[in-house]
Amino acid sequence: MEVKLQKGPLTARRVIGISLILMVALGAAILISLVCGTAKISFVDVFRVFSDSSHVRESTKLIVLRIRLPRVILAGLAGFTLSLGGLVFQALLRNPLADPFVLGVSSGAAFGAVIAIILGFSFGYGVPLFAFLGAIITIYLVLAISKRAMGVESSTAILAGVIVNAFFTAIIMFFIATSTEDRLHSMLFWLYGDLSQSRISYSVMTAPVAIAGFFLLYSFSRHLNLLAAGEESALHLGVNVERARLVCFLAVSLMVGVAVSFTGLIGFVGLIVPHLARMLLGSDNRLLMPVSALGGALFLIAADTAARTVMSPSELPVGVVTAFLGAPFFIYLLKTRGSRWTQ
Amino acid sequence: MIQFSDVGFQYDEGLWALKNISFQAGKSELVGVLGPNGSGKTTLLKLGNGLLRPRQGEVLLEGKSIDSYSRIQIAREVAMVPQQTHFHFTFSVLEVVLMGRFPYLKRFEFEGERDVEIARRALETTHSIEFASRPIDELSGGERQRVLIARALAQEPSVMLLDEPTAFLDLKFKKEIFELISSLVRANAIAAVVVSHDIELAAKYCDRIIMLKEGEIVFVGKPHEVLTCESVEYVYECSVVVDENPVTGAPRVSVV
Numbered sequence: 001m002e003v004k005l006q007k008g009p010l011t012a013r014r015v016i017g018i019s020l021i022l023m024v025a026l027g028a029a030i031l032i033s034l035v036c037g038t039a040k041i042s043f044v045d046v047f048r049v050f051s052d053s054s055h056v057r058e059s060t061k062l063i064v065l066r067i068r069l070p071r072v073i074l075a076g077l078a079g080f081t082l083s084l085g086g087l088v089f090q091a092l093l094r095n096p097l098a099d100p101f102v103l104g105v106s107s108g109a110a111f112g113a114v115i116a117i118i119l120g121f122s123f124g125y126g127v128p129l130f131a132f133l134g135a136i137i138t139i140y141l142v143l144a145i146s147k148r149a150m151g152v153e154s155s156t157a158i159l160a161g162v163i164v165n166a167f168f169t170a171i172i173m174f175f176i177a178t179s180t181e182d183r184l185h186s187m188l189f190w191l192y193g194d195l196s197q198s199r200i201s202y203s204v205m206t207a208p209v210a211i212a213g214f215f216l217l218y219s220f221s222r223h224l225n226l227l228a229a230g231e232e233s234a235l236h237l238g239v240n241v242e243r244a245r246l247v248c249f250l251a252v253s254l255m256v257g258v259a260v261s262f263t264g265l266i267g268f269v270g271l272i273v274p275h276l277a278r279m280l281l282g283s284d285n286r287l288l289m290p291v292s293a294l295g296g297a298l299f300l301i302a303a304d305t306a307a308r309t310v311m312s313p314s315e316l317p318v319g320v321v322t323a324f325l326g327a328p329f330f331i332y333l334l335k336t337r338g339s340r341w342t343q
Numbered sequence: 344m345i346q347f348s349d350v351g352f353q354y355d356e357g358l359w360a361l362k363n364i365s366f367q368a369g370k371s372e373l374v375g376v377l378g379p380n381g382s383g384k385t386t387l388l389k390l391g392n393g394l395l396r397p398r399q400g401e402v403l404l405e406g407k408s409i410d411s412y413s414r415i416q417i418a419r420e421v422a423m424v425p426q427q428t429h430f431h432f433t434f435s436v437l438e439v440v441l442m443g444r445f446p447y448l449k450r451f452e453f454e455g456e457r458d459v460e461i462a463r464r465a466l467e468t469t470h471s472i473e474f475a476s477r478p479i480d481e482l483s484g485g486e487r488q489r490v491l492i493a494r495a496l497a498q499e500p501s502v503m504l505l506d507e508p509t510a511f512l513d514l515k516f517k518k519e520i521f522e523l524i525s526s527l528v529r530a531n532a533i534a535a536v537v538v539s540h541d542i543e544l545a546a547k548y549c550d551r552i553i554m555l556k557e558g559e560i561v562f563v564g565k566p567h568e569v570l571t572c573e574s575v576e577y578v579y580e581c582s583v584v585v586d587e588n589p590v591t592g593a594p595r596v597s598v599v
Binding site: 007008009010011012091094095096218219222225226228229230232233235236237238239240278282283284286 | 392394414415417418419422423425428429430431432433434435437438439441442443445446448450451453454458459462475476498
C-alpha cells in the first residue's frame with residue numbers, strides 16, 4: 001500500500017509567488033508613503049509626477065522627487081538589509097533574539113562611520129567602507145567572546161552583543177560631545193536612526209550592495225536550514241560550515257555597514273519581521289529570505305511614514321518608532337520562546 | 344563498505360584517543376561498537392565520516408581513502424544518526440527528511456519529484472509517514488529517532504554510522520529502533536556501525552561486536568563469542584554474569 005504525503009515540499013513557484021505578492025504590496029506602500037506627509041499631495045499628483053510632470057506644480061515635484069522619494073527608497077533598502085541580516089544571524093546562531101542591532105553590529109558600523117568622518121574620509125564610499133570595517137570588527141569581537149570549545153554559544157553572543165553595543169554607543173556619544181565637527185553635531189542620528197537627511201545618491205550606493213548581498217546569502221539558504229540542528233549535524237549532511245558561516249557573516253556585515261552609514265542605528269527591524277515571517281510561513285530560509293527582506297522594506301517604510309506624520313509637522317527619528325515597537329517585542333520573545341530557544 | 348586500516352588518532356600531542364584500529368563493515372553488515380565512556384567510540388565515528396582525520400593509518404570508503412572525498416561526497420556515502428538532535432527552529436518531519444537530500448542538490452535547486460519520492464519511501468520504511476507534516480519538535484523521542492533514521496536513508500548512503508541511537512529511549516523504543524536498523528541495513532545493503540551502551544540489544548541484532556577499551560580494540564567477533572563474563576568484566580571494570588537468554592539464545596549480561 002502506498003501512503004501519500006499530505007503536504008508537498010517547498011517549491012520555487014511558491015517562493016516566487018509569495019515574493020511577487022510582497023513586491024506588489026511594497027509598491028503600494030511606496031505610493032501611499034509618497035502621498036503621506038505635512039504638505040498635502042494627492043495620489044493623482046504623485047501619479048502625474050511620474051507620468052506627465054508638466055501638469056504638476058514645481059513645488060509638488062520637488063517634494064515628491066527630492067524629499068519623499070529618496071527617503072522612502074532608503075527606508076526600504078535599510079529595512080530590506082536589516083531584516084535579512086536579522087534572519088541570517090538568527091539562523092547562524094540558532095537564536096531568534098539575534099539581529100544586527102542586538103549583536104552590536106549596527107553600532108559597530110556607526111562607530112566606523114563616525115571615525116571615517118572624523119578622519120576626513122567622508123567622500124564616496126569612504127564612510128560605508130569604514131562602517132563595514134566597524135561591523136566586521138564587532139562581529140569578530142562578539143564571536144571571539146562567545147566562542148566555546150563546541151562552537152559559539154548563542155546566549156553568550158547576545159550578551160556580548162549588548163555589551164559591545166553599549167561600548168560603541170558610548171564612544172560615539174563621546175565623539176559627538178567633544179567634536180567641533182559640524183557634521184557630527186547635526187547628526188545625532190548615529191544614535192537613533194533618522195532618514196530625514198536621505199539623498200537619492202545614498203540609495204544608489206546602498207541598492208547594489210543590498211541586492212548582490214541578497215543573492216549571495218540566498219545561495220546559502222539551504223545551508224542555513226541545516227544549521228538549525230547544530231553545526232555538527234550540518235557537517236554530516238555535507239555543509240561546509242566554516243565557509244558558510246564566514247561568507248554569511250561577511251555579507252551581512254557589508255550590507256549592514258553600508259545601510260547604517262546612511263541611516264544611523266535603526267533597531268529591532270531584524271527581530272520583528274523575521275519572527276512574524278517564521279510564525280506565518282515556517283522556518284525554511286529559502287522562503288523566509290525574500291519574505292523577510294521585502295517585509296523588512298515594507299515595515300521600515302511604514303515605520304518611517306509614521307515617524308514623519310504622527311507628530312506632523314514635527315518629525316520623529318525612525319529609530320524611535322522601531323525601538324518603541326521592538327523593545328516590547330523583544331521582551332515578548334524572551335518570555336514566550338526564550339527558554340526554549342536560547343540554549 | 345567502510346574499512347579502518349590501522350587507524351590512530353590523538354586530539355592533542357600526547358595521549359592516543361584511538362590506536363591500531365582495524366576492522367571493516369561490509370554490505371548488509373551491522374557492526375556494534377561497545378565500550379565504556381571515554382573509550383573512543385565517538386571519536387571512531389567521527390573518523391568514519393571524515394570529521395576528524397586520522398594521525399595514523401587510513402579510513403577507506405568503498406576501497407578509496409576518505410581523504411579523497413569532499414564533504415559533499417562523504418555525505419552521499421556516509422549517513423550519521425546522532426544520539427539526540429534538537430532543532431532550534433520548527434521544521435516539519437518531511438522538511439527534516441528532505442534535508443537528507445542536501446548533498447544531491449545544486450546551489451539554487453529545489454527538491455524535485457525524485458527527492459520527494461525518496462523521502463516518502465524513507466518515511467514509509469521507518470514507519471513515520473503518518474506524522475510527515477507534524478513539527479519535529481512535537482514528536483516523542485522514539486518517533487524523532489525514526490525520523491532521523493529516515494533522514495539518513497534519504498541520503499541514500501552506502502554506510503550508516505549510528506551514535507547511541509537508543510540512548511534516551513525506553514525499552515520498547517530501544518528494541519524498535521534496533522529492529523528497524525537491522526532490517527534496513529539488510530534491505531538496502533548498507534554497511535552500518537552502531538555505537539551503543541545497550542549490550543543485550545547489540546548482542547541480539549549485530550552481526551559482529553567490537554569492544555573498545557582505552558582507545559584499542561580488545562575483543563572482536565560474533566556476539567556470543569565476544570560477550571563473555573571475562574571480556575565484559577575486563578572492558579567495563581564491573582562484575583557481571585553472562586548467560587544465555589532462554590528465549591532468543593543471545594548473550595545476556597547481568598550486573599552482580
